[in-house]
Amino acid sequence: MKILVLNGPNLNMLGIREPGIYGKNTFSDLLALLEETAKEENVELEQYQSNHEGCLVDKIQWAYGKMDGIVINPAGYTHTSVAILDALKAVSIPAVEVHISDVDAREPFRQISYAGLACVKTIKGHGLAGYAEAIRFLKENYYK
Ligand code: CA2
Numbered sequence: 001m002k003i004l005v006l007n008g009p010n011l012n013m014l015g016i017r018e019p020g021i022y023g024k025n026t027f028s029d030l031l032a033l034l035e036e037t038a039k040e041e042n043v044e045l046e047q048y049q050s051n052h053e054g055c056l057v058d059k060i061q062w063a064y065g066k067m068d069g070i071v072i073n074p075a076g077y078t079h080t081s082v083a084i085l086d087a088l089k090a091v092s093i094p095a096v097e098v099h100i101s102d103v104d105a106r107e108p109f110r111q112i113s114y115a116g117l118a119c120v121k122t123i124k125g126h127g128l129a130g131y132a133e134a135i136r137f138l139k140e141n142y143y144k
Pocket residue numbers: 009010011013014015016017018022073074075076077078098099100101102103110
């Protein structure tokens with residue numbers, strides 16, 4: 001099974017600021033966790049991070065016909081991007097939305113997710129472990 005893991009703007013800054021909200025782990029720690037989970041679950045992972053909305057849209061389109069699942073943390077674009085929502089709908093690949101923080105317990109604007117409307121599941125507030133949960137969920141439910 002092939003899974004694309006997508007991370008949106010500023011997630012490459014994890015661990016550098018705001019450890020109270022996002023924890024002390026860095027983006028490199030996240031990449032290590034993804035590799036470890038991929039090995040355990042015997043899945044192939046492609047990971048991509050971008051600070052640019054169009055680049056994230058391009059990568060979702062790239063996944064069409066190549067990937068069997070998507071794990072996506074659109075970060076700030078979660079709450080604004082109809083373009084990412086449309087791309088996820090266009091490729092129709094089972095996608096799981098992940099948020100490191102519990103967005104429901106934060107500002108009201110973070111409780112709106114456009115991308116989530118095209119996702120089969122949302123995991124929020126589980127820290128980096130949410131990404132591993134998302135990979136396992138896709139493997140358990142969409143492995144052919
Ligand atoms: O909780 C999440 O995973 C978020 O998607 C993270 C986004 C935020 O805009 C969403 O509402 C929830 C922020 C990405 C990372 O932001 C940083 C800010 C300061 C320092 C390091 C990362």
